[in-house]
Amino acid sequence: MKDTRAAEAVIEAKGLDLVFQTGDGPVQALKDVNLAIGQGEFVSFIGPSGCGKTTLLRVIAALETPSAGRMTVNGMTPDEARRARAYGYVFQAAGLYPWRTIGGNVRLPLEIMGYPKSEQAERVKRVLELVDLAGFEKKFPWQLSGGMQQRASIARALAFDADILLMDEPFGALDEIVRDRLNEELLALWERTGKTIAFVTHSIPEAVYLSTRIVVMSPRPGRITDVIESPLPKERPLEIRDTPEFIEIAHRVREGLRAGHGYD
Numbered sequence: 001m002k003d004t005r006a007a008e009a010v011i012e013a014k015g016l017d018l019v020f021q022t023g024d025g026p027v028q029a030l031k032d033v034n035l036a037i038g039q040g041e042f043v044s045f046i047g048p049s050g051c052g053k054t055t056l057l058r059v060i061a062a063l064e065t066p067s068a069g070r071m072t073v074n075g076m077t078p079d080e081a082r083r084a085r086a087y088g089y090v091f092q093a094a095g096l097y098p099w100r101t102i103g104g105n106v107r108l109p110l111e112i113m114g115y116p117k118s119e120q121a122e123r124v125k126r127v128l129e130l131v132d133l134a135g136f137e138k139k140f141p142w143q144l145s146g147g148m149q150q151r152a153s154i155a156r157a158l159a160f161d162a163d164i165l166l167m168d169e170p171f172g173a174l175d176e177i178v179r180d181r182l183n184e185e186l187l188a189l190w191e192r193t194g195k196t197i198a199f200v201t202h203s204i205p206e207a208v209y210l211s212t213r214i215v216v217m218s219p220r221p222g223r224i225t226d227v228i229e230s231p232l233p234k235e236r237p238l239e240i241r242d243t244p245e246f247i248e249i250a251h252r253v254r255e256g257l258r259a260g261h262g263y264d
C-alpha cells in the first residue's frame with residue numbers, strides 16, 4: 001500500500017517482519033508491515049488478539065527487534081529514538097509504584113534522566129494539570145480510582161515532553177463511562193499538545209472516536225489488512241458517535257476486521 005505521508009513521517013515501518021522462536025515453532029508476529037505515521041496524527045491499531053498490535057508498538061519503542069525490514073522514529077533507529085527521549089509509553093495497566101506518591105511516580109522518569117530538581121517539580125505540576133490531577137500530587141495510587149490512576153500514568157509518559165505518545169490499550173480495563181471521559185480528555189490533550197499518538201485498542205467505537213487513521217490488523221501472520229482515513233472533524237463531542245458519518249466509519253472498520261478473518 002503506497003503511503004503519501006512517507007516524506008514527513010515521524011514513525012515509519014518498511015517491510016517489517018518479526019518472527020518469535022517458541023517451543024512450538026516460529027510465530028510470525030508481524031509480516032511485511034509498511035506504514036508511515038505523520039506528525040500530529042492519531043493512529044489507532046485494531047485487530048483480534050494475536051495480530052501483532054503490541055508487538056508493533058514494542059518495535060517502535062525498541063523493546064523488540066524486527067527480524068527483517070526497517071523501523072525509523074524521527075529518522076532514527078528505535079534505540080536512538082529511545083535515547084533521544086522521542087516518545088512516552090503508556091501501558092494497559094497503570095503500573096504505578098504503590099510506595100510512591102502520584103507526584104513521585106510522575107517524577108520517576110525525570111529522576112532517571114537526571115533533570116534538575118526544580119525542573120522536575122515544575123514539570124510534574126504541569127503534566128498533572130494537563131491530565132486534570134492537580135492537587136493529587138501527594139496522594140498514593142491506592143487513594144485514586146482506576147481512571148485517575150490511568151491518567152497519572154499518562155502524565156508520567158508526558159513528563160519529559162516527548163513528541164510521540166505510544167499507548168497500548170490504556171483504557172481497556174476501565175468501565176465504559178470512565179473510558180468515555182478519558183477518551184474525551186485524551187482528544188483534548190492531543191489537540192492542545194499536537195503530539196503524534198499511536199494507540200492500540202480492541203474497541204471499534206474507541207478507535208473511530210479518537211483517530212485520524214485506523215489501521216486494521218489480522219493474525220497468523222500478524223499484518224495490516226486495511227487502513228481507514230477518518231473524515232471526522234478534529235472537534236469531536238461524544239455525541240458524534242450517533243452521527244451517520246461515525247457509524248459509516250465504524251461499519252468500514254468492522255468490515256475490515258471481518259475480511260481479515262472474522263472478529264465476532
Ligand SMILES: Nc1ncnc2c1ncn2[C@@H]1O[C@H](COP(=O)(O)OP(=O)(O)OP(=O)(O)O)[C@@H](O)[C@H]1O
Pocket residue numbers: 020021022027028029047048049050051052053054055056222
Ligand atoms: N515474547 C514472545 N515470545 C513468543 N511469542 C510472542 C511473544 N510476544 C508475542 N508473541 C506472539 O506474537 C503474536 C502477536 O502478539 P501481540 O501481543 O503483538 O498481539 P496483540 O495483537 O497485541 O494481541 P492482544 O490483543 O491479545 O494483546 C501472538 O501470536 C503472540 O503469542
